[in-house]
Amino acid sequence: MTIAGLDVGGTKIAGVALADRGDGGPAGGSAVGGAARWSLDDVLARTHRAHRIHGPESLLDALEEAVRELDAQLAEAGHEPIRAVGLAIAAWLTRDREVVTWAAHLAVRDFALRAALADRLGMPVTIDNDANGYLVGEAAMGAAADASSSILIALGTGVGGAYVADGRPLLGSHGLGGELGHVTVDEQGPVCSCTARGCVEAYAGGNALARDAAGVPAAVALAPDGRPTAVHLEQAARAGDAEAIALLDRAAWAVAAGLRRLLPAFDPEVVVLGGRVMLECADLLLPVIERELGAHAPLQGVPQPRRLELAQLGGHAAAIGAAVLAAR
Template identity: 80%
Template sequence: MTTAGLDVGGTKVAGVALARRDGDGAAREGADRILARIHRPHAIAGPDSLVDALEGAVRDLDAQLAAVGEPPIEAVGLAIAAWLTRDREVVTWAAHLGVRDFALRAALSARLGMPVTIDNDANGYLVGEAELGAARGAHSSILIALGTGVGGAYVADDRPLIGAHGLAGELGHVTVDEHGPICSCTARGCIESYAGGNALARDAASVEAAVALAPDGRPTAEHLAAAARAGDAAALALMERAGWAVAAGLRRLLPAFDPEVVVLGGRVLLECTDLLLPVIERELAAHAPLQGVPQPRRLVLAELGGLSAAVGGAVLAERAGRAEAAR
């Protein structure tokens, strides 16, 4: 069976077609299982345009498969930047997509005529890294992903933690300072309020060197990082603070979850690894939780780039198909 995995964020749709490991013909392993891929911007604004965009992505992947003689897609897994009901049937709120209280799984399944599985994008990201990327072989892992905001997930024995209301794994909203900046969730001092892309862009507006690098005078996290690399003291201090916030959050999360692997990912972190990772490692070494207890674990960078969540969506669809077949 070939499954499609789609990752829908605030500005882009990424997708892959994934072959089963035990499919027909020669066994495929690792990245060889990815038969086709797409990555493109979107202008989704509401439920109808969301379903249209997702259908178009699946049709494009199917066309790529047909062109190389591969079998068509039989099931779809979607990793979406949204809050979902616990049963993963309904998008309760997707702020960047203009979608609220929409029964997406049923609507997309009816449009495509095939089974659809849905989870949030952070869970998909970590499932993808656990299957083909940095967390492969681990029995438990957590994810901190710095993007526009800060995503998080916890996977143990191949299963993402969902929680009582479908909202577990919002690790970016762990509080590291009750008197810190106001977060997008309206609380103060979340990891996201220091280290998310929007937070770094907010802070960059007060750094002259970062403003000077922005053609329109509105700096982003990338401009702040460039100013820091050029030696600007204010920019360096803000990047240091972002790294501190991630480490402070991990100091709270590690005793709670005891993961075998910690995956650090997301566009902002992976593009600013040189500035952030040394701070995170230094802070964790200086303030390790449970210091009297041996804690063999790995702090690793995500390996699949922009395909992590799409791969995870495809894997979740494949697993759902196996579970259904076993009933």
């Protein structure tokens, strides 16, 4: 059977078609003996495009179009058509993963998406949030493929997070388990998008870095419209600007401070660090994270960090994870 995995963010849809081997082993994890159930060879087709989704109907239209595009690629290559769909979406979902309670970037609220998409496509549909999909993908065939438990910290526009054990993401009582970007590291810190103070996201998310970049003359000078983003802050840091370097160091400190709280709580085998900001600034951020964890290790006597790995699957990680979840 061929399964589609789709990842819907604020501005793009990424998709894959995954061959489900059906050869046993824990769903979304490693098979008996440590051999990964899936590999990149099982990804039969890919798509990646921008979208202008605004509201439920345009969301359904865009998802159907992505599935049809993948099916066309499969037909051209002589593969079986898609029989099931997994979706990873940047949204808050009910615990049963039936209803999108709020997807701010898509203008979708209180929408029974799973049933509506299954009806539109005429096939089974599985839904989870994008961070869970991201880590399930990395656990299936990426940075955490050899681990039974892992956590994800993903620095993008905000800071996503997830915890996966034996291939299954933590959902929590309200479906919001794994919101690791909203771990508080300083109660007197900046206001976060969630309205609390001092979350990891308030220091290390792309929006937070853009906010801070506005006060760095070197970053402002790099922005054509005078409104710098995290990219301009990175460029200023690479040019040697002390203020930009200090802000990125502070972002890395916040990630490490969050991990110091998370490692004793979850005891993961692997910490996966991903997201556009993290991966593009890894050489600037990772040494500070490692230094901070080494200097202030929780659970003295336990190796720290257990293992830090950069995400490996790029922009299709969450789509791969969504397909893996649907393969169950």
